[in-house]
Amino acid sequence: MKSILKLMLCIPILLSINADAQRFTKRKQYFSGDISYITSYYRGNDIKFKENKILTSGFGLNFQKRKAPRVTIGLNYSYQVPRAKKEQTVYHENNICSYQDVVKYKNQIHSFGTYTMIDLFENRGTFLKRPDYTPYFYLGGEIAYFNQKLKRDNKYINIQNQFEKASFTFPVGVGFRIKTGRQSNIAIEFINYFSMSTDIDINFINDNSKSQKDQWVAFKIRIG
Numbered sequence: 001m002k003s004i005l006k007l008m009l010c011i012p013i014l015l016s017i018n019a020d021a022q023r024f025t026k027r028k029q030y031f032s033g034d035i036s037y038i039t040s041y042y043r044g045n046d047i048k049f050k051e052n053k054i055l056t057s058g059f060g061l062n063f064q065k066r067k068a069p070r071v072t073i074g075l076n077y078s079y080q081v082p083r084a085k086k087e088q089t090v091y092h093e094n095n096i097c098s099y100q101d102v103v104k105y106k107n108q109i110h111s112f113g114t115y116t117m118i119d120l121f122e123n124r125g126t127f128l129k130r131p132d133y134t135p136y137f138y139l140g141g142e143i144a145y146f147n148q149k150l151k152r153d154n155k156y157i158n159i160q161n162q163f164e165k166a167s168f169t170f171p172v173g174v175g176f177r178i179k180t181g182r183q184s185n186i187a188i189e190f191i192n193y194f195s196m197s198t199d200i201d202i203n204f205i206n207d208n209s210k211s212q213k214d215q216w217v218a219f220k221i222r223i224g
Contacts (some may be wrong), residue, residue: 024069030127034185034224036060040080040193042216056082058109062222069122076140078111104151111169113142119177133178138191140171146197167197171218189220 038058058081064074083106121134145166149156173191180186193216 024124028124028126029066031063031065032127032185032224033061033063034187034222036062036078036189036220036222038078038080038218038220040082040216040218042082056080060220062224064115064117066123066127069124070119072117072119074115074117076111076113076115076142078109078142080109080111082107082109106149106151106156108147108149109144110147111142111144113140113169113171115140115171117175128182130179133176136175136177138171138173138175138189142169142171143167144169144195144197164197167195169193169195169197173218175220175222177222185222185224187220187222189218189222191218191220192216193218 036059038060040056040058042056058079060076060078062074062076064072066072083104085104116139118137118139119131119134120136121131123130143166146160146163147158148160148163149158151157171191171193173189175187175189177185177187195215
């Protein structure tokens, strides 16, 4: 009889402990950071360069806070330099070929933004008790600052004053995060960027006044 009474008294205590473990409190919210390597492929329709594409690489810094069992919000900075080259033959009178002209282009892009990651698998514990792996959805908003230049005769000329200096971009994509250690992760992301700009694609070289909005796909590796 005494054993039954002790068991009945223990049940509410055990239920209370379990309920507290399931509750996501502010004490379980945590901060984290990482660095990312970025490879981007421009997928717009305006470039009429040799391969009709721009492939570039860069890096990023990310700082985030876990706000809910599945939700993380963060701030990020990234730096990329898209480059392209256009070759054209210059003719003199009587269509006699004179020389081959090469125009090189680069755009130094600094981006600052905020993002939200929504995990498939929740974490109601602390950072150390996070899942071993989880897919997640990525959604953000950024402002990108441009510094566009043309190179001729081995000298870059700044042409940014002819175009907008900044634009909003909206990254949307998916990622997969893996726990690599007690306090470290590695993640892979595939992000599609929708931009309000039409200048990243060098449409001024193509004389295209009805340029489409720029889009590009980024592959990121995040370590932290």
